[in-house]
Amino acid sequence: MLLQLTQVFDIEGNEAEVSFPLDLSDCDIDGLCPFDHPVAVRAKAVNRAGVVTLSYSITSAIQLRCDRCLTVFPYQLDISGKQVLVRKIYDDSFLDEDYIEVPDDVLDVSELARDEILLHLPSKILCKEECKGICPHCGINLNEKSCNCGDKKADPRLQILGQLLEQMSNEE
Secondary structure, rough: EEOOOOOHHHHHEEEEEEEEEEOOOOOOOOOEEOOOOOOEEEEEEEEEEHHHHHHHEEEEEEEEEEEOOEEEEEEEEEEEEEEEEEEEOOOHHHOOOOOOOOOOEEEEHHHHHHHHHHHHHHOOOOOOOOOOEOOOOOOOEOOOOOOOOHHOOOOHHHHHHHHHHHHHHOOO
């Protein structure tokens, strides 16, 4: 969705607003399409004292897959923010600031929303903080059931180390 900003930049006190559903059903995150419903996007650009500020909010209920137990769980996405819009950045020292350059007076709010969503998704996705994960031997979800795999023999690659430790304890 494009937001036309010419009048907002040119006329102090002017504003432009857009609200739309963003379809991200083709987005793939770790083999899962978390966006089974459109994402609600709202954006409003306001010129106050010659400074154009963009306020936006992005909300959606999505489905994520836990990195530990692989369970799919609901996650509420609520993102909001403000950024200053400028037609041109004249000084490179301002590139690190929260400015969005809009040289042709048209802002692609859909692209901004996609970028913000990807930036705000957790880097470590967990269904709950105390998630136990899955058993590396039998694959049981340890949040739902327990298994006796931990009681089984040690890794065969470490068997020689076990024999060495046993010899050392017998010599003492």
